[in-house]
Amino acid sequence: xxxxxxxxxxxxxxxxxxxxxxxxxxxxxxxxxxxxxxxxxxxxxxxxxxxxxxxxxxxxxxxxxxxxxxxxxxxxxxxxxxxxxxxxxxxxxxxxxxxxxxxxxxxxxxxxxxxxxxxxxxxxxxxxxxxxxxxxxxxxxxxxxxxxxxxxxxxxxxxxxxxxxxxxxxxxxxxxx
Amino acid sequence: xxxxxxxxxxxxxxxxxxxxxxxxxxxxxxxxxxxxxxxxxxxxxxxxxxxxxxxxxxxxxxxxxxxxxxxxxxxxxxxxxxxxxxxxxxxxxxxxxxxxxxxxxxxxxxxxxxxxxxxxxxxxxxxxxxxxxxxxxxxxxxxxxxxxxxxxxxxxxxxxxxxxxxxxxxxxxxxxxxxxxxxxxxxxxxx
Numbered sequence: 557x558x559x560x561x562x563x564x565x566x567x568x569x570x571x572x573x574x575x576x577x578x579x580x581x582x583x584x585x586x587x588x589x590x591x592x593x594x595x596x597x598x599x600x601x602x603x604x605x606x607x608x609x610x611x612x613x614x615x616x617x618x619x620x621x622x623x624x625x626x627x628x629x630x631x632x633x634x635x636x637x638x639x640x641x642x643x644x645x646x647x648x649x650x651x652x653x654x655x656x657x658x659x660x661x662x663x664x665x666x667x668x669x670x671x672x673x674x675x676x677x678x679x680x681x682x683x684x685x686x687x688x689x690x691x692x693x694x695x696x697x698x699x700x701x702x703x704x705x706x707x708x709x710x711x712x713x714x715x716x717x718x719x720x721x722x723x724x725x726x727x728x729x730x731x732x733x
Numbered sequence: 734x735x736x737x738x739x740x741x742x743x744x745x746x747x748x749x750x751x752x753x754x755x756x757x758x759x760x761x762x763x764x765x766x767x768x769x770x771x772x773x774x775x776x777x778x779x780x781x782x783x784x785x786x787x788x789x790x791x792x793x794x795x796x797x798x799x800x801x802x803x804x805x806x807x808x809x810x811x812x813x814x815x816x817x818x819x820x821x822x823x824x825x826x827x828x829x830x831x832x833x834x835x836x837x838x839x840x841x842x843x844x845x846x847x848x849x850x851x852x853x854x855x856x857x858x859x860x861x862x863x864x865x866x867x868x869x870x871x872x873x874x875x876x877x878x879x880x881x882x883x884x885x886x887x888x889x890x891x892x893x894x895x896x897x898x899x900x901x902x903x904x905x906x907x908x909x910x911x912x913x914x915x916x917x918x919x920x921x922x923x924x
Contacts, residue, residue, distance in 0.1 A: 698874025
């Protein structure tokens with residue numbers, strides 16, 4: 557059953573969960589970027605991708621910001637009976653896999669990104685699953701994008717090397733407020 | 734002339750279902766049940782909603798001027814009806830703990846948001862039937878300061894052991910100090 561679409565005017569300072577944008581790669585690419593209307597203060601990202609080469613990780617970036625070393629992240633990574641934590645600060649991106657990925661390995665993640673007001677940093681919560689060398693891994697990341705002046709205007713998933721293969725899929729939803 | 738209800742108390746609206754994986758497995762979309770950006774500091778925030786919603790998704794960024802944890806209660810139940818289990822990552826350390834018979838589900842692995850810090854919470858609550866317990870699953874990230882890099886991350890599970898009632902409200906409460914102005918909350922529900 558399809559619900560009734562409520563006009564956004566009914567929510568002067570909030571909105572329903574809206575589809576912001578998405579992509580399915582028809583050909584391999586080193587990254588995928590989804591433009592974001594800056595009215596959205598919360599982004600929900602769903603990503604399902606595959607690598608076309610070895611020894612790489614997935615990066616998450618906002619607003620094309622790759623130079624300001626404003627990212628930091630804390631991860632919990634579980635593989636078999638081993639659970640590990642790690643924190644990285646002053647990075648150029650949020651690295652979404654503690655382990656590098658091999659070719660033909662899929663990684664799925666969902667991310668909640670909130671930047672509630674001017675003057676605050678962007679904050680991110682990521683849950684991901686991936687399968688490097690046939691050893692499935694579970695990862696939970698908390699992260700921060702230290703830019704305090706700009707709202708979200710785009711989100712990018714970037715391969716650290718090689719490419720994201722054709723079929724890689726991303727969808728971004730948003731909430732205003 | 735009747736006064737308009739606060740936005741979060743207005744009748745929920747079915748807002749359609751988004752395409753893709755965000756839609757409910759049984760076909761219903763997420764309804765925005767409540768939204769609030771705090772204009773002034775408050776000790777807690779409560780979102781009431783009709784009993785028909787069996788799955789909730791609460792997303793919030795909580796800013797704190799004074800250090801404190803954040804606890805979740807359902808239907809204003811302050812009794813010892815909550816159990817929780819968490820996994821907390823803090824630098825290279827990962828710890829877990831379980832607590833039973835609690836008066837709330839303290840989120841983020843019981844990690845306090847420090848002075849001038851913030852926490853990002855994504856909380857799913859499911860109670861499908863009267864007679865069943867409510868299950869809580871949350872991912873949380875707590876930042877020592879909005880302008881610094883120190884942060885922890887947690888996965889939290891919880892149970893509300895009340896089996897008699899369906900859910901009608903969810904409340905977040907600061908253990909000390911207040912939820913600061915500009916803390917922002919979205920509550921989504923699925924039938």
